[in-house]
Amino acid sequence: MATSNGVNQELAKIFLEMSEFLAMQEAAFKPRAYEKAARAIEELKEDAAEIYQKEGLKGLEKISGVGKGIARRIEEFVKTGRIRDYERFKKEMPVDISGLTSIQGVGPKTIKTLYKKLKIKNVKDLEKAAKAGKLKNLPGFGEKIEQKILQGIEFQAGFHGRMNIGLALPIARKIIDFLKKIPGVSRVEVAGSLRRWQESVGDLDFLVISSKSEAVMTKFTAMPEVEHVYARGQTKTMVRLSGGIDADVRVLPPESFGAALQYFTGSKDHNVELRKIAISKKYKLNEYGLFKSRKLAAGRDEKEIYSKLGLDWMPPELRTASGEIEAARFHRLPDLIGYGDIKGDLQIQTNWTDGANSIEEMAQEAKRLGLEYIAITDHTKSLAITGGSDEKKLLRQMVIIDKINSKLQSANWRTNSKFKILKGAEVNILKDGSLDIKDEVLVKLDVAGAAIHSHFNLSEKEQTERLIKTMSNRHIDIIFHPTGRLLQKREPIKLDFDKVFKTAAETGTMLEINAHPWRLDLNGELVRAAKKYGVRFMINTDAHSAADLAYMEYGIAQARRGWAEKSDIVNTLPLKKLMELFKKPKTGRYL
């Protein structure tokens, strides 16, 4: 689909690659500039081409990170469909940069050497050369680097065919909208692991009720995203989408829709348990319905089916075959936190460090999304690359936040709303668990979060002790993204979770459920484990741009997968209650 974002995405990709090419040439500051511009354009809400049509170069230069040079290249792209500088780079070195750099430990310099010496153009070439032992003899390479590259390739291949939920959900929503507009269609749902909000999904399953199945199949297979049609029938069609993910559409009769939704939502293990119960009650359960001696007993909606089996209906997030069926039988299912229950976002970066937008812009967007408060939590000084704050800069930012708040207050008064910006920080945890900001400044913050950004490879014992030391600081309210994992990219740090959760509960330190779709940290499983110790949580987006504030739902989903209720999540509290809580000493907060 040629949406307005298409141009922005293409430009972002080109500028990102140009930044890598420039890095190969050892250009001093240009790579960063291009990278920054690429990210700004990617996050842009309006179409860059449209901005240019309307306001010309001057309009483009208003984009932060875009100056005269890059604006001119955008102009060139809009006018001619290409950027000559980029094509020159590409001609000199025709390599798959984004593919190669996605392998951990492979950067621009490595790519250059690999191409010059071995003509390696893509991951496949690289894997072949590494397996043949050709890398270790290159200058600056050795046995270990060769092994590391092979491991990196393997690590990535392990995720083959599974797509991060943050990529899959927007695609699915677009297709749902598309299917709903087809004449004859009265209902569309996505089932499968996406409906269960699993962190990655293997394929997209769409279920449709339509009076004209032929029209659905024709339109579906003709979508521009469809790369290949595996099978096409009256009730079921399977395709591969250009994003590298498969999608199925099933057209169903209304009386079977609930049964199909249940069946295709899974999980598989959950369904096996359900079918066992059905058999014990002399039923047969399949995707067409719940049957008693060939007679349809239930199938129109899910609730009916669960009810006939003596179970309460449960949200898809819980269907993991880990005690939910037992709980449903005895009416002990948790009353999960709802997708609209969050009142504030307490981890937000701004352009004071590595965020894309200003404090005001983040506040505006948060307000628009219906939040009551946010906390500004920029990085601190030992994370130097982000321009992290030292004590002085933090204090300066606090003054600015006070000023913005008093401005907001008069605006709030006029619009009869309330919105407040809290002062916070994402304080960097040093190797020994101490912090890079002094206590006398931490105490002045409304919310002090701490996070690990280095020394990911310590032993379980060291890492656990490190985090325990941080949690023992009475000024640290919360640990952000506790395991530090990045999906498909970096493993979580090694921790003794029993000890960590116990300490978190004892010290009154909250743990974050980071909603960023590449983090989801803690994940549902760990939330559920931590909850047993009495740990309290916050769900935050870790937004680095205004658009990122929309990630909240991914975090709420993980909380729900972890059986979290509203009362477990501190930022469901209204501002006043939250501030009362923060005023108490940590250890007295949950008594």
Added chain:
DNA sequence: GCCGTTTTCGGCCCGACTGTTTTCAGTCG
């Protein structure tokens, strides 16, 4: 190449880690 709560030119891109190597090169956050 971009930018200005250090403000229109001179900074920006630091620091740790790993793996190569005997003092450095490349990657990553």
